[in-house]
Amino acid sequence: MKRVLLFLFSAVLASLLAACSYIPPVQNNPPISEGHPPEVIEEVKEEEEEIDLPEEEEIKESEEEEDEPPRPVETPGQDNVSAKSLSFWYQLKAGRVNTAPEIEQLLAEYEGIFVGPPQKTVYLTFDLGYEAGFTPKILDTLQQQGVKAAFFVTGSFVKNQPQLVKRIASEGHLIxxxxxxxxxxxxxxxxxxxHELKAVDGLLAALGLPSTEFFRPPQGVLSEVVLKTAGDHGYRAVLWSFxxxxxxTDNQPEPELAKKTILAGAVPGSVLxxxxxxxxxxxxxxxxxEELKSRGYSFGSLNDL
Structure with missing residues (x-):
């Protein structure tokens, strides 16, 4: 009897131990992404990127795709006024002074001067950028001959030679x-x-002298913008016909050659x-x-043009 009970107990115990030690087999399932074909994975990633893209960046990309019109560049030549640079030149032909039609038309439109009427009158003008010691002698000669001229002065000349400027004005010459x-x-x-024009007016005013309506573009370079800007403020451009x-100063022509050259360039209406x-x-x-007087020429004033 004891043996039977012991056998039954051992059998039950063995069954219990077997049940407790059972472990189900492990399934080697691949990750979810590995279960998709490559093309499906790429589509999923693209969809995720589109969803995650901020709205501001999407707007920016769409704006960049549109062709924006170029912005206008601001130049002095707005409002149909040309800023094209023009270099003045003249040509003596058949006793009459000519220049480029484009320049002549602009000067006529803005009341500029480069030649007077075809009469036996010449207009004597001098440019004064700095003093080399000869202006007093020139003034003496003009006074002796009873001739008036126009002297175009730079700002530095007015600053450095105030007494000469005052003398020019006091002797009846135009500045x-x-x-x-x-x-x-x-x-x-x-x-x-x-500013370039008004600054000279200010320097003249400091000497007690009036401003001038006549200006000469340095080197004869101008544009419609230059003429219009000056004209809108009461200035007239004065070029030349000789x-x-x-x-x-270190390569002066011989006096006789200088005399011959000037006389050859003097024709009716010349602005010298x-x-x-x-x-x-x-x-x-x-x-x-004296020679021009003997030929019947008189000397006029720019105020008459």
Missing amino acids: GNHTESHPDLSQLSPSEIL AYRDWL LLHAVSRSNSEVLGEVI
């Missing part, structure tokens, strides 16, 4: 504006152009441009004036 710093006016904005290479830094000009000016 013209040759700008403050002698720049290429065609490369400046309207406000800069106006000039020659007289400004090189001479530089007061020229020794040769100062030496032959009296003879030139």
Whole structure:
């Protein structure tokens, strides 16, 4: 009996131990993503990126795709006024002075001067950028001959030679504006152009002298913007119908050649441009004036043009 009970107990115990030690087999399932074909994975990723894209970035991309019109560049030549730079030149043909039709048309439109009426009158003008010691002699000659001229002064000349400027005015000559710093006016904005002209007026006013309506563009370079800007403030451009290479102080023409050259360029209505830094000009000016008078010429004022 004891053996039977012991056998039954052992059998039950063995069954219990077997039941408790059972572990189900492990399934090696792949991750979810590995279960998709490659093309499906790429589509899922693209969808996720589109969903995660911020709205502001989407707007920015759409704006960049649109073709924006180019922004207008601001130039001095707005409102149909040309900023094209023009270099003045003249040509003596058949006893009459000509220049480029485009320049002549602009000067006519803005009341600029480069030649007078075809009468036996010439207009004597001098440019004064700095003093080389010859202006007093030129003034003496003009006074002796009873001739009036126009002197175009720069800002530095007015600052450095105030007494000469006062003498020019006191002896009845016109004072013209040759700008403050002698720049290429065609490369400046309207406000800069106006500053160049107004600065000289201010220097003249400090000497008790009136401002002048006449200005000469340095080197004869101009544009429609220059003429309009100046004209809107009461200035008139004065170019010339004769000039020659007289400004090189260390390479002056012989006096006789200077005289011959000036007389050859003097025709009815000529606006003669001479530089007061020229020794040769100062030496032959009296003879030139006397010869022109003998030919029946008179000397006019820019105020008459």
